[in-house]
Amino acid sequence: MERTARAASTPAPEPLPAAEVGALLDGVPRQRGSVAAPKTPRPALRVRPLRVRPWRLLPSPTGTPVTFTYTAILTLTSLFAGYASPGLLHSVYQDSSTDVAHLLRTPVFVLLASALWIAGGLLSPYALAFVLVLTALERRIGGARAILVFLGGHVLATLATEVPVGLAVLAGHLPGTSLHRLDYGISFGVAASIGALSGLLTPWVRWPLLALVGYSLLTDLIAFEDPMTNWGHLISLGIGTALWPLVRRWYRERHQAPVPAGVTAA
Template identity: 35%
Template sequence: MSPDFEEDFLRQRSTNIHELSRNPVRVLITSAMWIDSGHWLPYAVLYTVFHAQAERWLGTLRWLAVCVAAHVLATLISELALLVAIRDGHAPHYAVNTLDIGVSYALAGVMAVLTYRIAPPWRYPYLAAVLAFYVVPLATSRTFTDFGHFLSVLIGLGCYPLVRSRGKAWNPKETLAALRG
């Protein structure tokens, strides 16, 4: 795709305020099918590792429920916050057409719900790392996307009722001992 065509193509699939007001269901689905071409590699690696582990542990329906909850709720709440910021003069009006695509909100939710897969005391450093990964950008740049990622983490953590009966928690110490023979 040419750069101009790609931008227009992605903008029509973006969960920005303009597109959400026109066809919310379509853009909530199609936006998750694309990623910003400049950031595809980190998300592809994280997506593969975390989503594969989560789907094996949770099963497809629970995994999908976490993905959808994080993607949809974080998108709607962060775009509402952006709309309020535009209305109150804290963001420019052209932000209604901001390009907002990708699976990153779903990924953040899944990364958070995996906290419950890890046995204590390993769970707490993992949770601290996930929170730091998403809180630092929120604290330093405060964009609606950073806010959406943080919301996705909270939503993923809130999915505990979906995962509480999913078997024994993974203990890294046991895995390392087994690998040593």
């Protein structure tokens, strides 16, 4: 009875203020079922706006030095073609031509020299395509590999069109003058570069690009104004598309990041 009376007479402890309770709980691990302290709201994610940089479409001495240098060379040769006398220009074109006669005598020289001229000059559609396509390709796979793709299409398409001419002359189906036809320019290399670049673009850009270029080349072939050159354009475009596995591997090696087939960064 005495203990009960003492217990009854002991005053109840006063509740701690809420601030002190929170301070004590900060150093104690939370148990299941305990009331969690209010969390500080996280700042909202900031979406980085898409930056449009049109100047990256053009070559630069630091970003795409190979394309920049090649473009400068083509500009100089085009200016020479615009101011040289017709007789001198024809002689230079003839010496740079990848016809059968020159391929038999100086194959390496004419295969390289013929890629220094733009048929139609600086206003040719292939001149603009060269600048845009080779710039984009160099930014993705590097300058040396971009030039390798360009020259691969240029050389292989040239041989694919000129060797049949030589065989046809030997068989008597074409006159001997066909061995000396003028054949020069960058169009085969440009077509191969377009085909290779399309493999590094997103599908909604790749297929319309290939459809537009393929339609244009087929239209030229149907017109039958220069069938050997037109066939060479289609062949070089096919060579470029056949290089998709290789250029995609080069892209992954250059950027050190896995990329889904056909999808790349700009």
